[in-house]
Structure formats: structure tokens, C-alpha cells
Amino acid sequence: MQTNSVTPYSVTAQHAAQPASSPFSRVQTDLSGGFDKVISDAMQRGASDDFVSRLFKNEVRFVQLAEMASQQQPINSKAFLKNLSYEDREVLREVHSLADYIDDSKVDQMSSEGANNLLRLPHTGLDSDNDGFTDIGIGKTFMFPNSNTPPGVAEAWNKTTEGMSFKDKMMAEGHLMSSLIMANIETDKNGRFVARHEPGSPGYVNPFASADFSYQKWSTDWLRYLEDFKLQMSEDQYSRDKRFFESFLQNLKQARVV
Structure with missing residues (x-):
């Protein structure tokens, strides 16, 4: 899935509209x-x-x-x-x-x-192959927003996480990473685990790269999950996550992104 033709310095049409202040600018200035x-x-x-x-x-x-x-x-x-x-x-x-x-x-x-x-x-770093992970050397790291995150979504995310502790920000990112991992878990008709597809392997998908992916729906689905399983988690976790997803959803709506 590597896209060797994409360099870290050239501007492509996909990212040309990003603000010059974006840390993911194709051309590194200053x-x-x-x-x-x-x-x-x-x-x-x-x-x-x-x-x-x-x-x-x-x-x-x-x-x-x-x-x-x-x-x-x-x-x-x-x-x-x-x-x-x-x-x-x-x-x-x-x-x-x-x-x-x-x-x-x-x-x-x-x-x-x-x-x-x-x-x-x-x-x-740039997620040049758009697999949801950013390669650094031989390793892969997950970060959000990344170089492929729509500007409006990144703005809503940054507004939501402003003032949060580093630990809480990492936990918020963890929700996205878990969604990426779960999208690549294959099960049989009885719901039993069959395989986990890794980046670059046949069957691997990045749901965030899908044209019909909705961050508003993603947030709403998580809020529904929290209500369904609130009795199986601590009150602190439930309250923290609910507060985060409600805020993110509101900021997405204000930014007019789906």
C-alpha cells in the first residue's frame, strides 16, 4: 500500500488547500x-x-x-x-x-x-499511503489529527481537546485507533474471530479514508455505545467519555462537517 511517488516536500492537489500553518504542510518552512x-x-x-x-x-x-x-x-x-x-x-x-x-x-x-x-x-509526519498510521522509520504510529484529516475535523478536534491533559488526549485518540483496529477484525457468521488485517495486507481498510465516513455518526455511535454499556464501566470513564463525545459532536456541527 506504499505510495512511493508521494514525497514529503511536494504539494499535491489533495492537500493544497490546507492552511499554511498546518503542521502537515507538504513543504516544511520555518x-x-x-x-x-x-x-x-x-x-x-x-x-x-x-x-x-x-x-x-x-x-x-x-x-x-x-x-x-x-x-x-x-x-x-x-x-x-x-x-x-x-x-x-x-x-x-x-x-x-x-x-x-x-x-x-x-x-x-x-x-x-x-x-x-x-x-x-x-x-x-505524512500518512502518504493513507492507511491511518504514520510510518516513522521502521515503526508505525497512530496520531490524530494526521496529514489526511479534513481541516474542519482537525479544527473541531483541537477545540475539543484544548486544555486537556496529555493523558486524556491520548485516551481520546485511542477511541479512533480502536475503531480503525475493529474495522480490520474479520469474523465468521457466528461472530468468531477469523483474522486481523494489518496495513498493507489484503483486506485491510482505513474507514476514515472512506468517502462516506462521517465523524458526526462516529461520535453518535460512541455515545450510543456509552449508554448501552454504562453499567459495565466506571462512572468516571462514562462521564469523561460522554463529555468528550458530546463536545466533539457539537464542535463538528459548528464547523459544518459531517
Whole structure:
């Protein structure tokens, strides 16, 4: 399902209408200012002093590497990564909080999307193949909003989660991730588990990419689920989730998105 023709730097018709301030802009401008925001966000969510110090240490070189990568003609992020020194690969590893050293064998395992996103600011990676996950190196991460989220939905989501703790934001994202996973659980006619389809495998679907997907309906379905199973969850969970989905639904309506 990889879309190798999509680069992290060119503008496509699908995303050309996104606001220039979007963190998912195809063209990365003001990398230094963007990295400052990466550091600020890390501090706000309570990242360790050690992690924040690594960001400060690597800021200048990371920005240089991202700018160098964007000037390739043609762009080939895998080749670019393989030409980097050990020290420069460590800069990328530390900025993106990767566990393992980026050796050539790891680069060979990466999708084009994963290689491209190593050379983008953290949390601005592009889900180029639109499978719902964003490849970073050899790993896949789920984040919302992502580069394919309609602007109106992203606006409603950000308004809903404004002021929420990092933990609560992650729990809210978890509802979307669970919907993505459940859409890829195959069962037989008796409802018994048959298989789970992974990204890139036959049968895998990204429901959020469907032309008829409705975030309003998704929120309404979750509210109905909460009412049906409220006695099987804690009162705190029920109240928190109900408050979140009601707010998100209202903000979607105000943004006039379905």
C-alpha cells in the first residue's frame, strides 16, 4: 500500500488547500520555529528533562539535515539516510525517540513514508499511503489529527481537546485507533474471530479514508455505545467519555462537517 511517488516536500492537489500553518504542510518552512514548538510541546506534556535536553542538543543539526534532504533532486530519503554519518543518524534517532540505531539494514526495512518522515519535524509526519498510521522509520504510529484529516475535523478536534491533559488526549485518540483496529477484525457468521488485517495486507481498510465516513455518526455511535454499556464501566470513564463525545459532536456541527 506504499505510495512511493508521494514525497514529503511536494504539494499535491489533495492537500493544497490546507492552511499554511498546518503542521502537515507538504513543504516544511520555518524549520527552526517548528523545532522550537516541538520542544515547547514536549515540556508542556511533561517530558523528562533528559529528553528535552536531547532536543535542545540536536536542534541545529536536525534542522540542517531536514533542509539538506529537501534540496535533493530527485528526493530519495533512503539514499540520503544511508549517506549520513553515525553521528547524524543518532541526531535523527534521538529527535524521533527511536529505540534502535538507524543502520543500513533498518533503512532497507523502511517504507518510503517511514524514511521521509524521519526527515520531518516530530509529529508532522505524512500518512502518504493513507492507511491511518504514520510510518516513522521502521515503526508505525497512530496520531490524530494526521496529514489526511479534513481541516474542519482537525479544527473541531483541537477545540475539543484544548486544555486537556496529555493523558486524556491520548485516551481520546485511542477511541479512533480502536475503531480503525475493529474495522480490520474479520469474523465468521457466528461472530468468531477469523483474522486481523494489518496495513498493507489484503483486506485491510482505513474507514476514515472512506468517502462516506462521517465523524458526526462516529461520535453518535460512541455515545450510543456509552449508554448501552454504562453499567459495565466506571462512572468516571462514562462521564469523561460522554463529555468528550458530546463536545466533539457539537464542535463538528459548528464547523459544518459531517
